[in-house]
Amino acid sequence: MASEANSPQVDRYKIQEDLYCLPYHHIPHFDNEDVGVRFRIIDWGFEYLCYTRHIREIVQSLSPSSVLEVGCGDGCVIGVLDLGIDRRVGVDLSERAIRFAKAFHPEVEFLSIDAQELKETFDVVLAVAVLEHIPDDQINTFLRTLEKRTNRDGYVIISVPTTVFRVRKKHYRHYDLNLLQKQLEEAEVHLAIANVEYVYKKSLLVKQYCKFTHNHHGFIELRALNRLIWNYVWKRLRKTDENHGKHLVVVLKKSTTNAL
Numbered sequence: 001m002a003s004e005a006n007s008p009q010v011d012r013y014k015i016q017e018d019l020y021c022l023p024y025h026h027i028p029h030f031d032n033e034d035v036g037v038r039f040r041i042i043d044w045g046f047e048y049l050c051y052t053r054h055i056r057e058i059v060q061s062l063s064p065s066s067v068l069e070v071g072c073g074d075g076c077v078i079g080v081l082d083l084g085i086d087r088r089v090g091v092d093l094s095e096r097a098i099r100f101a102k103a104f105h106p107e108v109e110f111l112s113i114d115a116q117e118l119k120e121t122f123d124v125v126l127a128v129a130v131l132e133h134i135p136d137d138q139i140n141t142f143l144r145t146l147e148k149r150t151n152r153d154g155y156v157i158i159s160v161p162t163t164v165f166r167v168r169k170k171h172y173r174h175y176d177l178n179l180l181q182k183q184l185e186e187a188e189v190h191l192a193i194a195n196v197e198y199v200y201k202k203s204l205l206v207k208q209y210c211k212f213t214h215n216h217h218g219f220i221e222l223r224a225l226n227r228l229i230w231n232y233v234w235k236r237l238r239k240t241d242e243n244h245g246k247h248l249v250v251v252l253k254k255s256t257t258n259a260l
Contacts, residue, residue, distance in 0.1 A: 023103075027039060027040055039219055041214055041219060043210055043214065046206060046210075046229070046230065046233045047200050047233075047246065049230075050199065050200050050233050050234060050237065050238050051159065051199045051200050051238075051246075051247045051249070052076065052077055052080075052128070053234075054197075054199050054238055054249065055077065055126070055128060055157060055159060055249060056077075056080060056081060056083075058157060058195075058249070058251060059081055059083070059124055059126070059157070060081075060083050062123070062124055062155055064085060064122070064123035064124040064154075064155075065085065065086045065087065065123055066085065066086060066087040066088075066089075066122040066123045066124070066151075067081060067085055067087070067088050067089070067122055067123065067124045067125075067126065068089045068090075068091070068115070068118075068120075068122040068124070068125045068126065068149055069088075069089070069090045069091070069125075069126040069127075069128065070091055070115045070125060070126065070127050070130060070145070070146060070149070071091075071092055071093075071127060071128070071129075071130035071133070072090030072091060072092050072097075072098075072101060072110065072126075073092055073094070073097045073101070074097050074100035074101050074104060075090050075100070075101030075102075075104055075105045075108060075110060076104075077126065077128050078090045078105070078108055078126065079101070079104060079105035079108055087109075087122070088107075088108045088109065089108070089109045089110075089111070089118075089120070089122070090108055090109070090110045090111070091110070091111045091112075091113055091114070091115050091118065092110075092112060093112065093113075093114060094112065095112040097112075098110045098111070098112040114145075115145050115146075115149055116141075116145050116148075118149060120149070121148075121149055121150060121151045121154070122149060122150060122151060122154065123150075123151050123154045123155070124150075124154060124155050124156075124157065125146050125149050125150045125154070125155070125156045125157070126156075126157050127142075127146055127156070127157070127158050127159070128157070128158075128159045129159055129160070129161070130142075130158075131158060131160050131175070131180075131183075132160050132161055132171040132172060132173055132174060132175070133170070133171065133172065134172065135172060136172065139183050139186075139187065140183075140186060140187040140188075143183065143184060143187035143189050143191075144187055144188075144189055146158075146189075146191075147189040147190060147191055147254060150191075150254045151254070152254060153253070153254060153255075154253075154254050155194070155251055155252065155253055155254070156191055156251075156252040156254065157249070157250070157251050157252070158180070158249070158250050158252065159199075159247055159248070159249045159250075160174070160175040160180065160247070160248050161174045161175065161246060161247060161248075162174055162175055162176060162198065162242070162245055162246055162247060162248050163175065163176050164202075164243070164244060164245060164246050165246060175248050176242065176248070177196060177242065177248065177250075180248065180250060181193070184252075190254060190255050191252035191253070191254055191255070192252065192253050192255050193250060193251075193252055194251045194252060194253040195250070195251040196248070196249075196250050196251075197239065197245075197248075197249045197250075198239070198240050198241055198242050198244070198245025198247070198248060198249075199238060199239065199240070199245055199246070199247040199248075199249050200233075200237055200238060200240070200245060200246045200247055201237045201240035201244040201245060201246070202244070202246065203232075203233075203236075203237055205229075205232070206229060206232070206233060206237070209225075209229050
């Protein structure tokens with residue numbers, strides 16, 4: 001009997017193509033001391049997956065036909081909105097980020113332009129982890145652009161880091177609801193707050209798990225335990241309150257009058 005590897009029914013191209021869900025050549029790398037490392041890891045990965053999947057569920061609940069993500073980066077958010085949406089567009093000023101986005105999600109239209117240059121409007125407009133990167137003197141223009149790109153009776157979804165943790169060097173500010181409301185009022189946009197949620201609560205259990213599985217001794221991935229931790233994150237840490245939530249997620253509905 002011929003081995004599976006030599007069988008004419010084996011599609012070697014497909015085997016290789018299926019590996020490109022992630023460019024695996026970039027996983028092994030050299031660290032700062034020029035030592036070869038076989039893996040890459042993000043310690044805040046559970047948090048990231050939690051709030052981005054939560055936003056995905058919000059978009060799904062709105063059943064839009066079209067979605068625009070402003071400041072889409074490498075397309076990781078709009079790229080997973082495979083919910084029968086007819087049109088998905090991501091824009092970002094970074095050409096480098098857009099090149100990554102096009103490579104990872106060729107089914108989405110990505111443009112390296114300012115959203116102000118668009119003429120089209122959309123049922124849902126996303127700004128996920130973007131507003132904290134906008135300088136103070138550009139906030140009004142940015143919020144007005146989100147409004148202009150939104151269909152009548154459409155929605156804008158904004159996600160920002162909260163004041164629960166300190167401002168990072170790459171951020172201009174972190175948010176509470178009062179600050180976001182103040183910025184919306186000053187921008188004079190016709191966007192009424194429809195829903196407010198605080199997402200992801202810090203957990204000593206998750207912190208200890210991450211420390212146990214990734215430290216200066218090495219890295220291990222225990223699949224069964226990892227599944228338990230993820231279920232705990234999704235069911236127990238995802239939805240919280242303003243005193244604990246690391247991310248403020250606000251759904252705004254476009255209206256004909258300023259309802260704020």
